[in-house]
Amino acid sequence: MERLKVGNVQITWLNGGVTHLDGGAMFGVVPKPLWSKKYPCNDNNQIELRTDPLLLQVANKNILIDSGVGNGKLTDKQKRNFGVTEESSIEKSLHELGLTPNDVDFVLMTHMHFDHACGLTKRQGNQFASVFPNAQIVTSQVEWNEMREPNIRSRNTYWKENWEAIAEQVVTFAEEIEIVSEIKMIHTGGHSDGHSIIHIESEGERLVHLADLMPTHAHQNVLWVLAYDDYPMTSIAQKQKWIPYAVDQQAWLSFYHDAYYRAIKWNEAGEMIASVAREREKEKASR
Numbered sequence: 001m002e003r004l005k006v007g008n009v010q011i012t013w014l015n016g017g018v019t020h021l022d023g024g025a026m027f028g029v030v031p032k033p034l035w036s037k038k039y040p041c042n043d044n045n046q047i048e049l050r051t052d053p054l055l056l057q058v059a060n061k062n063i064l065i066d067s068g069v070g071n072g073k074l075t076d077k078q079k080r081n082f083g084v085t086e087e088s089s090i091e092k093s094l095h096e097l098g099l100t101p102n103d104v105d106f107v108l109m110t111h112m113h114f115d116h117a118c119g120l121t122k123r124q125g126n127q128f129a130s131v132f133p134n135a136q137i138v139t140s141q142v143e144w145n146e147m148r149e150p151n152i153r154s155r156n157t158y159w160k161e162n163w164e165a166i167a168e169q170v171v172t173f174a175e176e177i178e179i180v181s182e183i184k185m186i187h188t189g190g191h192s193d194g195h196s197i198i199h200i201e202s203e204g205e206r207l208v209h210l211a212d213l214m215p216t217h218a219h220q221n222v223l224w225v226l227a228y229d230d231y232p233m234t235s236i237a238q239k240q241k242w243i244p245y246a247v248d249q250q251a252w253l254s255f256y257h258d259a260y261y262r263a264i265k266w267n268e269a270g271e272m273i274a275s276v277a278r279e280r281e282k283e284k285a286s287r
Contacts, residue, residue: 001093002262004276006252007202009182010057013262013278014093016068019115020046020083025227026215038218039260046083048259049216050278051115053090054209055097058202059180062099063106065198065209066256067131070118073161088119090131104132108185109139110211111195112147116256117162128165138179140187141172143194153230154192188213190235191226197242206251207263213238215257217264217272 004011023045027035032045041047056063068088078084094100109117120137121128139147150158163170171177178184182202188195191212198209212226213235219225222239225232246253247266254263258278265274 001096002276002278004207004252004254004263006200006207007182007205008058009200009202009207011207011254011263012055012057012093012097013052014055014064014068015086015089016051016053016066016119016256017070017084017088018086018259019049019051019069020044020085021049023047027219028225028227028229028232030221030224035218035224039216049115049257050255050259051088052256053119054254054256055094056183056200058182061105061180062103063108063179063183064104064132064135065108066110066116066211067107067119069115070120070122072123073118073121082115090119101132102134104135106179107132107135107137108179108183108196108198109137109143110197110209110256111143111192112139112162113157113192113212114159114162117147117159120162121165128161130166130169132169135169136171137166137169138171138173138177138185140185140194140196141174142187142189143192143196144170144172146192146194188234188238190231190238191229193230197238206246206249207254208242208246208251209254209256210239210242211256213242214253214255216255217253217258217261220266220270 002013023041051069053068054065068090071087122131147158147163176186184199185196188197200207225235229235252263262276262278264272267273
């Protein structure tokens with residue numbers, strides 16, 4: 001598991017599973033000859049996308065950003081359609097850190113799409129139960145409303161199996177909420193109407209988690225937004241705000257979906273000046 005320290009905040013990437021989605025959808029109107037130079041695809045034009053939650057530890061609190069793709073919830077058809085070749089093993093990741101799902105105090109849901117929210121619940125007989133029973137599950141009020149009453153487009157990704165069992169744990173906010181003094185959650189819209197980002201500031205160091213506004217390092221260009229975005233112009237505007245902020249503040253930018261980098265820093269020329277690379281299985285096997 002890769003780790004990063006930002007001031008007093010210890011960050012660890014857990015194993016939340018992996019999907020493989022169409023590269024064209026993930027880069028919208030950007031031509032393949034351009035995006036494929038930045039992020040490789042397979043013979044089916046799919047790109048590897050991790051679904052790995054970030055564990056934040058500070059002030060004796062265990063805080064997750066999103067929850068992974070889940071385990072034992074997807075049908076064979078869904079696994080095929082979403083290119084799921086590995087499901088979550090969050091409990092195992094936590095166990096390696098001396099923790100259990102019961103020790104999680106907060107789950108910060110940047111949005112509630114299936115690949116972020118499936119890990120919130122698990123099958124228990126013929127029903128679903130909360131994976132993190134002691135946690136407050138935080139998301140924007142806009143996102144929570146749409147999760148429960150999806151429209152004709154969003155109902156394909158907002159599933160009742162992911163929210164009914166945890167409804168009593170949910171805490172919502174309008175524009176911004178402070179989780180602990182070092183961590184706040186900010187509603188941005190864009191990818192979904194209720195999409196939010198995470199801002200960490202501790203001991204003069206900063207990290208911005210843009211979630212699906214910038215799912216991978218290859219989405220550095222502010223115009224490279226997803227065909228999945230409900231409000232692409234909002235996504236562009238938010239990237240125009242937060243990427244320059246991160247550069248100016250020498251802040252880390254972290255990722256949930258990137259199969260190659262966990263976090264990076266860019267300079268004003270757009271050059272990568274620091275990074276936390278993901279240790280890939282093929283790389284491990286070659287050692």
